[in-house]
Amino acid sequence: MKEGVNNPGREALVGARRVVVKIGSALLTNDGRGLDEAAIGGWVDQVAALHRRGIEVVLVSSGAVAAGMVRLGWQVRPSAVHELQAAAAVGQNGLTECYESHFARHGLLTAQVLLTHDDLSDRKRYLNARSALRTLVDLRVVPVINENDTVVTDEIRFGDNDTLGALVANLLEADALVILTDQEGLFDADPRSNAGARLILEGRADDPALAAVAGGGGALGRGGMATKLRAAHLAARSGAYTAIASGRQPEVLTRLMAGERLGTLLRPDQVPIAARKRWLAGQLQVRGSLILDAGAVKVLRDSGSSLLAVGVKAVSGQFRRGDMVLCVDEQGERVAKGLVNYGADDAARILGKPSHQIEAILGFMEAPELIHRDNLVVL
Numbered sequence: 001m002k003e004g005v006n007n008p009g010r011e012a013l014v015g016a017r018r019v020v021v022k023i024g025s026a027l028l029t030n031d032g033r034g035l036d037e038a039a040i041g042g043w044v045d046q047v048a049a050l051h052r053r054g055i056e057v058v059l060v061s062s063g064a065v066a067a068g069m070v071r072l073g074w075q076v077r078p079s080a081v082h083e084l085q086a087a088a089a090v091g092q093n094g095l096t097e098c099y100e101s102h103f104a105r106h107g108l109l110t111a112q113v114l115l116t117h118d119d120l121s122d123r124k125r126y127l128n129a130r131s132a133l134r135t136l137v138d139l140r141v142v143p144v145i146n147e148n149d150t151v152v153t154d155e156i157r158f159g160d161n162d163t164l165g166a167l168v169a170n171l172l173e174a175d176a177l178v179i180l181t182d183q184e185g186l187f188d189a190d191p192r193s194n195a196g197a198r199l200i201l202e203g204r205a206d207d208p209a210l211a212a213v214a215g216g217g218g219a220l221g222r223g224g225m226a227t228k229l230r231a232a233h234l235a236a237r238s239g240a241y242t243a244i245a246s247g248r249q250p251e252v253l254t255r256l257m258a259g260e261r262l263g264t265l266l267r268p269d270q271v272p273i274a275a276r277k278r279w280l281a282g283q284l285q286v287r288g289s290l291i292l293d294a295g296a297v298k299v300l301r302d303s304g305s306s307l308l309a310v311g312v313k314a315v316s317g318q319f320r321r322g323d324m325v326l327c328v329d330e331q332g333e334r335v336a337k338g339l340v341n342y343g344a345d346d347a348a349r350i351l352g353k354p355s356h357q358i359e360a361i362l363g364f365m366e367a368p369e370l371i372h373r374d375n376l377v378v379l
């Protein structure tokens with residue numbers, strides 16, 4: 001379970017380009033006194049700093065029910081579903097307002113995205129949510145996601161936002177999921193009830209020994225460490241690392257992303273790229289196809305190279321940038337699947353052309369390759 005000091009992994013966070021940050025209720029709500037606006041301001045400052053460095057950050061924020069309770073003057077968390085829904089509806093306003101005003105100090109726009117379980121389990125809605133979030137991220141807007149508590153019922157509830165954070169990390173093929181909570185990380189026993197509990201610095205997301213030490217949540221949070229560990233397991237399916245750390249540590253996000261040995265880091269079992277590719281191949285519907293010439297087929301199969309437009313003879317289907325397409329040879333034999341960097345119309349205009357001509361033909365260049373090798377699975 002415990003790892004040596006030279007354990008690789010922290011540097012994976014240094015190289016992360018897209019990160020999902022989940023901020024838990026236990027941390028956000030000022031011990032039940034309502035939203036901790038000053039603390040939220042501090043996390044927003046760190047997210048903005050990462051953003052300036054070109055790192056895409058998507059927030060998953062809890063706190064709607066707790067904030068709603070304070071606004072409504074309720075002292076005790078209600079148990080009736082309709083009252084929880086009402087509190088969430090009132091509180092979500094406050095949450096959105098708070099994030100919006102803090103991000104505005106940095107000239108950044110935010111977008112409120114409320115999801116239900118169905119949005120991520122139904123294939124069509126999954127793809128819709130994915131393209132909406134990808135578009136926001138491409139527009140350099142910071143999405144702030146929460147569960148749509150006002151419309152969910154017990155049967156279709158994520159319940160805890162750790163699971164939601166992991167599914168969003170899958171959805172966006174994020175490099176890392178950072179879970180900020182009220183403890184320094186995962187301990188070898190619940191530190192609330194075990195004074196001698198020790199922090200686990202690194203581990204494998206799928207280590208069953210870790211599951212045995214992760215207990216339930218406190219009075220304000222929903223799932224405790226058990227759901228955080230399960231979230232790490234889910235995030236690892238698409239190759240994401242998970243960090244669990246205290247949101248009260250000064251500059252926690254910027255320090256984690258600089259590779260500092262803070263909190264608990266849980267790594268995916270598979271090499272991230274391999275896990276991510278497998279995830280991609282299994283998840284996304286094919287939206288179109290590309291017919292490759294013999295040279296392109298050979299480099300894809302033999303050298304694992306990216307696919308360039310110069311090796312493509314024809315395109316078919318109405319795919320958009322970021323969609324999954326099938327690559328076939330001139331006899332129609334399946335060669336590879338991958339996420340395409342150009343939509344069908346643009347791809348049709350650049351096929352057969354060398355990459356240095358893309359800008360002159362389209363007036364812009366998204367990327368020099370049609371499908372980057374990291375997003376390509378040879379079949």
Ligand SMILES: Nc1ncnc2c1ncn2[C@@H]1O[C@H](COP(=O)(O)OP(=O)(O)O)[C@@H](O)[C@H]1O
Pocket residue numbers: 023024025026027062180181182183185186187188189190191192213214215216217218219220221222223224225226
């Ligand atoms: N092994 C463990 N290590 C650390 N915390 C643990 C452990 N087992 C249970 N916990 C509990 O998990 C709580 C954090 O989860 P939770 O209350 O759901 O917070 P959040 O709202 O941030 O998700 C901690 O306050 C702690 O009491």
Ligand SMILES: N[C@@H](CCC(=O)OP(=O)(O)O)C(=O)O
Pocket residue numbers: 023024025026061062063064065066088146147149159160161162217220221222223224
């Ligand atoms: N969606 C709920 C939060 C659920 C929750 O508290 O989850 P967690 O932060 O994982 O303990 C809300 O905004 O109140």
